[in-house]
Amino acid sequence: MNNDVDKATAGIIEQAADWVVRLHEDVSLPAAERRAFLAWLRQSPVHVREFLQAEVDWLALEGVDSEHGIDVAALLAEDETNVVPLRESAPAPSRSAKRRYRDVAGLAAAVIVAVAMATHFLLDSQSTESYFTALGEQRSIVLPDGSVVELNTRSRLDVRFDDARRDVDLLAGEALFTVEKDSSRPFRVFSGAIEVQAVGTQFNVYRQTEQTVVTVLEGRVAVRQHEVNSTVPPEAVELSVGEQAVVQAEATLRQVTTSPSKAVAWRQRRLVFEDEPLANVAAEFNRYNSQRIVVEGDVLRARRINGVFNADRPERMMQFIMRSSDVELVEVPGKEWRLVGLPSSSE
Amino acid sequence: MARNQRRWLDEFTGEPGKRLLRYLAARLVDAQQADDLAQETYLRLLRVDEEAVIREPRAYALRVAANVAHEWRSLARNRLPHGSDALEALEDESSPERAFEQRERVDRLNRALETLSPNCRAVLLLHRRDKLTREQIAKTVGISVGMVKKHLAQGLAVCRRFQSGRDET
Numbered sequence: 331m332n333n334d335v336d337k338a339t340a341g342i343i344e345q346a347a348d349w350v351v352r353l354h355e356d357v358s359l360p361a362a363e364r365r366a367f368l369a370w371l372r373q374s375p376v377h378v379r380e381f382l383q384a385e386v387d388w389l390a391l392e393g394v395d396s397e398h399g400i401d402v403a404a405l406l407a408e409d410e411t412n413v414v415p416l417r418e419s420a421p422a423p424s425r426s427a428k429r430r431y432r433d434v435a436g437l438a439a440a441v442i443v444a445v446a447m448a449t450h451f452l453l454d455s456q457s458t459e460s461y462f463t464a465l466g467e468q469r470s471i472v473l474p475d476g477s478v479v480e481l482n483t484r485s486r487l488d489v490r491f492d493d494a495r496r497d498v499d500l501l502a503g504e505a506l507f508t509v510e511k512d513s514s515r516p517f518r519v520f521s522g523a524i525e526v527q528a529v530g531t532q533f534n535v536y537r538q539t540e541q542t543v544v545t546v547l548e549g550r551v552a553v554r555q556h557e558v559n560s561t562v563p564p565e566a567v568e569l570s571v572g573e574q575a576v577v578q579a580e581a582t583l584r585q586v587t588t589s590p591s592k593a594v595a596w597r598q599r600r601l602v603f604e605d606e607p608l609a610n611v612a613a614e615f616n617r618y619n620s621q622r623i624v625v626e627g628d629v630l631r632a633r634r635i636n637g638v639f640n641a642d643r644p645e646r647m648m649q650f651i652m653r654s655s656d657v658e659l660v661e662v663p664g665k666e667w668r669l670v671g672l673p674s675s676s677e
Numbered sequence: 678m679a680r681n682q683r684r685w686l687d688e689f690t691g692e693p694g695k696r697l698l699r700y701l702a703a704r705l706v707d708a709q710q711a712d713d714l715a716q717e718t719y720l721r722l723l724r725v726d727e728e729a730v731i732r733e734p735r736a737y738a739l740r741v742a743a744n745v746a747h748e749w750r751s752l753a754r755n756r757l758p759h760g761s762d763a764l765e766a767l768e769d770e771s772s773p774e775r776a777f778e779q780r781e782r783v784d785r786l787n788r789a790l791e792t793l794s795p796n797c798r799a800v801l802l803l804h805r806r807d808k809l810t811r812e813q814i815a816k817t818v819g820i821s822v823g824m825v826k827k828h829l830a831q832g833l834a835v836c837r838r839f840q841s842g843r844d845e846t
Contacts, residue, residue, distance in 0.1 A: 347834035379715030
């Protein structure tokens, strides 16, 4: 229930999964690693519980998709073509496809053939790594070139590196990039049709529903907005430290100056608002917490908020709002807080 | 003693090991029961001498957990706790309830799989469903063995997180 506990548990779940995969390798672990595992296990009952659960699930996973309805080759092809929606459902193969599958004598052999075909088909394309974070989760990832990505809550990132390029797709959410210099391979981040290119620099990209916000913390980046049916390469807008570009589809890029520390306050799980409408403030909190804040009434939604809050403590913000007498708070525990503007607040 | 210990540690690999893990699985369905079991296992792991555990820490921890579960079950039946060699008794535990719980767990995992990225899901299926080795997967998919391991760990973590979110409601 408690958010802090949830986040701690999420970390332990990840570590437990790591250990279980390592413990199930064919060769036994070196002594130092076995000691490290025991030390890890002895940290708390939660560690023990998550280890046991992970072991049990690891075994139970042998029983998934027992009808072999999921076509692995199709899955791999799907990932490579890079048009993966955020939450895709399993492809439903036709009956005949299923039957054909079953008719093949050795199933593992069939899968190898299918995968070999898929990989042959896609031999010249890059391999994609996907990373994502759950609600309220933050994690940092070291990429193969040494660049570091810090991923904010509810984000998804696909990484495609090869000899010529370092391409990253921000499919949802927000990420801070600290890029290693490599003049032979440009580092590019795509947020939909928006391309951000950097060489040895640090910048933040926040993909929102309507727009993408790029903020530079160090060095310079070039931002390009690609158009769907255009063959002409788009012109680049250069940003330097403290500059921010707000890019919307079908609109010209808006360039503003900002405080870099504000743009990346999320790393300390801080939310900084300067003259921000309450509706946006609620949306920001809702990125981190499962109990959502709903603001009702246009006047209240537009009310301007200034302040710094902890992303995990929406109650503090609510107390702040409740200091004015024209707001009513209705809580549906575990689900939402509804902030309602009382009649006196509307004109 | 050493040979005896060796024997029961081996039980956590291969078919007998799977049977014991399924026995444990039944004790981990209920959140409160799982917490109690983990708590007692944790306390016992703190008490053992590191050198005694270090050759097979995984098997040792699983064995301790199975012992705790077994002792509690025996106590609940108003019998004296069994010694550590009474594991045969666990093996006739194939009740309809357990089969049902096992199916439920697999169902949840099937749903959790749908939330994985295609690549990650493919690697997990190739390894767990199709029994390919990590090396075979690396070769067929065209990624490094290290990447295969990463996919496996990430996939398992998502499956776990998917269920622990559900347990708390």
